[in-house]
Amino acid sequence: MPDIAMPSRPRVLVVDDSSLVRLYCQSTLEKAGFEVEQAINGIEAMEKVLSEPFDLLIVDVNMPRMDGFTFLRSLRSGAGHAATIPALMISAESDMQDAADARAAGANFYLVKPVAQADLVRHACVLAGARL
Amino acid sequence: MPLVRGSKGPASDGASAPHRAALDSADAESRWTAARALSGQVDAVPALAAALGREPVLRVREAIMTALMRIGDAASVEAILPYLRSQDAAVRGDAIQVLQALPDAIAPFMAPLLSDSDSDVRLLATELARNMKGSEATFLLCGLIEREQHPNVCAAAIDVLTEVGTPQAIPVLERCAERFAATPFLPFAISVAIARISGAEG
Amino acid sequence: MDDPKGGAPRAVPITPEEVQRFCEFLYRRTGMSFAEGKRYFIDRRLEERIAATGSSSFQGYFSLLRADADNEIEHLINSFTVNETYFYREDHQLRCMTASLLGAVVSRKTAGGTVRIWSVPCSTGEEPYSIALWLMENWPEVDSYNIEIVGSDIDTRALKAAAEGIYGDRALMRLSPGLIARYFSKLADGNHQIDQGLRNSIEFTRVNLIDPQDMAQYRDFDLVFCRNVLIYFDDASRRQAAENLYNCLRPGGYICLGHSESMSRISPLFRVARFPDAIVYQRPEADHA
Numbered sequence: 325m326p327d328i329a330m331p332s333r334p335r336v337l338v339v340d341d342s343s344l345v346r347l348y349c350q351s352t353l354e355k356a357g358f359e360v361e362q363a364i365n366g367i368e369a370m371e372k373v374l375s376e377p378f379d380l381l382i383v384d385v386n387m388p389r390m391d392g393f394t395f396l397r398s399l400r401s402g403a404g405h406a407a408t409i410p411a412l413m414i415s416a417e418s419d420m421q422d423a424a425d426a427r428a429a430g431a432n433f434y435l436v437k438p439v440a441q442a443d444l445v446r447h448a449c450v451l452a453g454a455r456l
Numbered sequence: 457m458p459l460v461r462g463s464k465g466p467a468s469d470g471a472s473a474p475h476r477a478a479l480d481s482a483d484a485e486s487r488w489t490a491a492r493a494l495s496g497q498v499d500a501v502p503a504l505a506a507a508l509g510r511e512p513v514l515r516v517r518e519a520i521m522t523a524l525m526r527i528g529d530a531a532s533v534e535a536i537l538p539y540l541r542s543q544d545a546a547v548r549g550d551a552i553q554v555l556q557a558l559p560d561a562i563a564p565f566m567a568p569l570l571s572d573s574d575s576d577v578r579l580l581a582t583e584l585a586r587n588m589k590g591s592e593a594t595f596l597l598c599g600l601i602e603r604e605q606h607p608n609v610c611a612a613a614i615d616v617l618t619e620v621g622t623p624q625a626i627p628v629l630e631r632c633a634e635r636f637a638a639t640p641f642l643p644f645a646i647s648v649a650i651a652r653i654s655g656a657e658g
Numbered sequence: 659m660d661d662p663k664g665g666a667p668r669a670v671p672i673t674p675e676e677v678q679r680f681c682e683f684l685y686r687r688t689g690m691s692f693a694e695g696k697r698y699f700i701d702r703r704l705e706e707r708i709a710a711t712g713s714s715s716f717q718g719y720f721s722l723l724r725a726d727a728d729n730e731i732e733h734l735i736n737s738f739t740v741n742e743t744y745f746y747r748e749d750h751q752l753r754c755m756t757a758s759l760l761g762a763v764v765s766r767k768t769a770g771g772t773v774r775i776w777s778v779p780c781s782t783g784e785e786p787y788s789i790a791l792w793l794m795e796n797w798p799e800v801d802s803y804n805i806e807i808v809g810s811d812i813d814t815r816a817l818k819a820a821a822e823g824i825y826g827d828r829a830l831m832r833l834s835p836g837l838i839a840r841y842f843s844k845l846a847d848g849n850h851q852i853d854q855g856l857r858n859s860i861e862f863t864r865v866n867l868i869d870p871q872d873m874a875q876y877r878d879f880d881l882v883f884c885r886n887v888l889i890y891f892d893d894a895s896r897r898q899a900a901e902n903l904y905n906c907l908r909p910g911g912y913i914c915l916g917h918s919e920s921m922s923r924i925s926p927l928f929r930v931a932r933f934p935d936a937i938v939y940q941r942p943e944a945d946h947a
Binding site: 484488492495512513514515516518519522525526546549550553554556557587589590618619620651652654655 | 673675676678679682683686716717721724725870874892893894897898901904905925926927945946947
């Protein structure tokens with residue numbers, strides 16, 4: 325079983341149109357040793373992902389302009405490094421169909437809001453370390 | 457560079473009839489041109505609303521929404537409101553963007569939207585308060601929060617209050633924090649909102 | 659703003675929470691964001707705007723700002739950005755033009771075909787002239803195509819100055835002495851005037867980006883530079899302008915926005931296109947759902 329090694333200060337992009345959710349993720353993950361960037365929707369996220377390296381994406385489903393599914397599908401269909409960044413999808417929906425949709429769009433994991441800090445950190449660590 | 461605010465279209469004089477007909481054209485470019493020509497034309501709302509419901513091409517849908525936005529009366533708002541319930545996130549987002557630009561026109565619709573039986577609609581409706589005056593937005597969102605059971609709807613309302621809320625919101629937010637004390641995120645969100653509203657040192 | 663008691667106005671104290679509220683609003687509205695170390699800079703600008711608007715508190719100012727009373731958003735953004743225009747500003751986009759965009763554009767054209775480029779707003783002409791200079795200096799195929807460059811602005815005084823093409827040293831600071839010698843003449847007052855040939859090669863026009871009728875006359879552009887103007891518009895006007903600009907582009911044509919601007923807050927009509935030198939936006943080749 326290979327070791328899962330986390331990059332020394334993994335960079336995570338939090339994509340959510342709510343400033344409070346971004347702040348919550350930022351303060352939680354910074355305490356856990358991540359470097360956190362923010363984006364307000366899928367288009368801004370795409371621009372950031374194409375310009376800077378990230379070890380993990382945390383993506384809300386319900387965002388204006390470009391929703392989380394569209395963003396992930398678009399990312400996964402592109403070439404290069406950005407296409408394989410692990411992605412944790414978060415959603416206000418608890419519908420099982422959404423979890424299936426998330427996997428189909430290219431998310432590695434799916435959590436339902438509100439997300440407890442411990443869960444966020446645990447899943448973020450696993451996913452950020454999962455890319456070798 | 458000085459800005460010139462956009463102006464509404466010329467007053468309707470019946471010349472909108474050919475454009476309304478062209479909304480049905482087989483050719484997307486013609487439908488697009490028609491939608492643009494009807495921007496600001498009050499008598500075109502029913503035709504624009506109908507066209508919006510069946511338009512397959514994105515840029516034409518966008519032009520129709522913009523035309524309705526430029527009209528900006530109660531009928532336009534009513535034409536756009538159903539799209540808050542769309543399964544398509546892009547459509548919902550577009551409806552929100554346009555309605556947010558019409559704070560006066562959307563005001564009479566806020567109370568029913570914020571008590572809609574669909575929690576997703578209530579959640580989206582909180583965004584519409586963002587461009588309203590602080591006192592008005594606070595009144596509407598506090599009313600919602602006091603009776604709201606769904607934590608994610610509360611979270612959305614709290615997000616808007618973080619930006620626009622007045623001190624009247626603080627006791628309501630404190631009660632909300634008590635109700636949801638055992639859940640993740642909401643107590644955090646409420647503490648940030650209260651700090652921002654009261655301008656207190658963090 | 660005069661203090662009725664005389665003397666300098668007292669600075670209104672601003673708390674960190676108020677700065678956060680302001681920064682979140684600015685980010686949501688414009689995409690502008692500031693690193694931690696810029697706190698002092700933000701405080702100073704906020705104090706200036708609070709004083710300039712005669713507001714007695716941050717909250718009073720913030721309400722005014724949210725309502726965009728007296729074009730306060732425009733004043734605020736102006737105070738936060740460096741507004742001067744000069745030749746070869748944001749040259750990474752010019753590099754992108756010759757390194758990436760034009761190749762895609764001319765792949766759809768025959769030799770001798772027309773390439774149409776629009777600089778809007780063009781202000782006093784630095785941008786359209788920069789495009790022309792850059793093409794002549796950096797694009798090997800510049801003589802293989804008929805290049806039309808249009809420079810447009812809402813401000814007729816700026817357009818008049820652009821047509822005259824006279825610039826001081828600051829505007830030329832990014833240009834090499836050789837380039838200046840090749841394309842400019844030095845005037846008696848020490849300013850430089852760009853050569854007649856270049857002045858004649860740019861078509862200068864007046865346009866209002868938000869007016870669909872105005873904008874409908876502009877069609878078939880392969881490249882549009884629309885930098886640092888959309889950021890000032892309210893949401894409704896931005897949406898209208900983006901729609902207008904879409905119509906001005908050829909299918910597959912590209913549009914470049916300013917440094918901190920993004921279509922993400924404006925319109926879903928454009929595709930994000932990433933190149934080595936810049937991220938730009940593209941009108942899709944064909945209509946889609």
